[in-house]
Amino acid sequence: MHTTVGIIGGGPSGLLLARLLRRAGIDSVVLERRDRAYVEQRQRAGILEQATVDVLRAAGAGERLDREGMPHDGIELRFGGRGHRVDFPELTGGRRVWVYAQTEVVKDLIALHLDDGAPLLFEAEVHAIEGVDTDRPVIRYTHEGREQTLTCDYVVGCDGFHGVARNAVPESAKRTYERTYPYSWLGILADAPPVFEELIYAHSERGFALASMRSESVSRLYLQVPNGTDPADWSDERIWDELDARLALDANPAWRLKRGTVTAKSVLPMRSHVTEPMRYGRLFLAGDAAHIVPPTGAKGLNLAAADVIVLARAFAHLKDTGSAELLEEYSATCLRRVWRAEHFSYFMTTTLHTDPEQSPFETQLQLSQLDRIATSRHAAAELAENYTGLPFDAAL
Template identity: 65%
Template sequence: MRTTVGIIGGGPAGLLLARLLHRAGVDCVVLESRTRQYVQRRQRAGMLEQGTVDALRAADAAARLDTEGLVHDGIELRFERERHHLDFPVLTGGRTVTIYAQTEIVKDLVALQLTDGPPLLFEAEALAVEGPQSGAPVVRFRHEGRERTLACEWVVGCDGSHGAAADAFPAAACRTYRHDYPYSWLGILAEVPPSCDELIYAHHARGFALHSMRPPRFSRLYLQVPNGTGLEDWPDDRIWDELDTRFTVDADWTLRRGPVTAKSVTPMRSLVHEPMRHGRLLLAGDAAHIVPPTGAKGLNLAVSDVRLLAMAFTELHADGSTRLLDGYSDLCLQRVWQATRFSDDMTRMLHAQPDGDAFDHRMQLARLRRITASRHAAAELAANYTGLPLPL
């Protein structure tokens, strides 16, 4: 097989890039190691920045998003039994966020690509990227029981931090910055209408809690738990009781309970791979960076990478210029590090620190008080949460 851009990974980053390239007349092939059923069932993030919504609309992939997505004008912070609303349009000059599950984005993009798009191969496991510094890199992959090759002019790795693309970077040519947090998230999907109109971020001495949603019938909720926590230690009733405790406020509010349909425990970590380009191999999304989910930046960072890549390949296709491709890594990393900083700030402010003391707890409360009492501080949080502009 031969193509202009070989894309490894059929998650939202790889699929959106393929869609944007196809509309720009740049041919590509997507290799996805999992089955279609698997990638369409993975439960992931659901908070979309305005730039992500705009990118999906530009790809003509927002028909369901525009009818089923839930626009949010802000978030609620809870601490010390108080509730505080941050009004994003007021604080940012009109910007909002939208709740629409990543699972649904993937379904939309897969359907579009299989109907009218470039080749998408499921159960096609990328084994290696060869010759990334040559003018003709090759992706070796296994599909339908035999090994095959995909000859490319460029390769984009959207296959996660342990994928073949990141592995193709020589150790001497890259560096990975990593931080592991001393806690995890226990997440549940419950078949019950949301108990709130907007996301709730709760700081509590027992640990952080988050109320999100998959409207209209489902709620998505999270609890901070120690690393190494097993699901067997958390029966449904214990989860609901703990959520009740951490969301408690001195107001008329009730947490709705319902059947738990899915549970998972996710360790918290930050990771940044520098650079994001090696020869004709470029990284995007989780292959280049991972952030703790507290700031809701993972999917949105991946989309910002893809938007820049699509512009770069379109520029190359139109007039042969490599200006954007040459600047891709540096431009992306400016935004990546700011999103990593924001995610880290939110994580440290809202989570109970296992080795913290009374002073640390008071500092967290002071930061929360600063945000809820100062328009300037609230506006900075809102600007980061709704999404920083592409650094062009």
């Protein structure tokens, strides 16, 4: 089998790229190692930037998002026993974000893909990528018990940090930058209405907490915990009590943490990672295959979407003009946005979390920065602009 673009990974970035390529008249094949049920249930991000929503709509994947997604016009910062709301539209000229889980984005894109009859192979285990430094790369994979090959003009790795694509780039041809944080998130899904109509980010002496949601009846909540924490060591009651203590909502009688049945519980390590460049020969890396951000800034899925938007434009430019100029610029173009998002995610993480080794001096610096956001329009606007996503063309 031959295709113009072989896409490894059927998550949101791989599926969105395939959709954008199809609309541009460019053929592709998506190879996903997991089955469809697993991919559609894989819990990840839940916040979409304005630019991500705009491209999903343009790709024909916005109908259910517009019907069921929850637009948010701000976030609540809680620190030092008080709260402050950051108003996104007022500070950014009208931009906002949407709560719409990655699981739902993936379901929408898979349905569109299959309706079009475009090649999407689940349970296709890629075990080698060959010839990326030639004009005819080859992907070797196993599907339905048979070893098969896919020849391509180009290969795009959307298969994550541990995937085949990133590891296909020789160590001598890449640079890596990484930071591991001294804490993790204990996350739960609960059948309980959200505390508030927007997200609450809380800094406290006991550690960070985040109150989010997946719908009007399902809450997504997080607690900062030590690295290596076993979720089984945290009973449901202990989690709810700790959320109560860290969110400190007693001062506002309209807000109460609504307890319900915990349906999922997991621990998420926190780290930042960038691989440069994001291209080797005819192999392109996108999403987590090229970069990882801590989830505090809600950038992961949005960065992946930005990568494939740039890549789809470059492939369309090649098809229309015969020029590979935009493909040559892909890595440099994306990395400008990647490093901005890395910085913002680092800022949000280190400002809101309590490092086990930090001094009282460092805690006061955190509180001073949060107070600056609460009292300065310029500081609040900087947070709002980065959180909602810098205007796409300006940031690229």
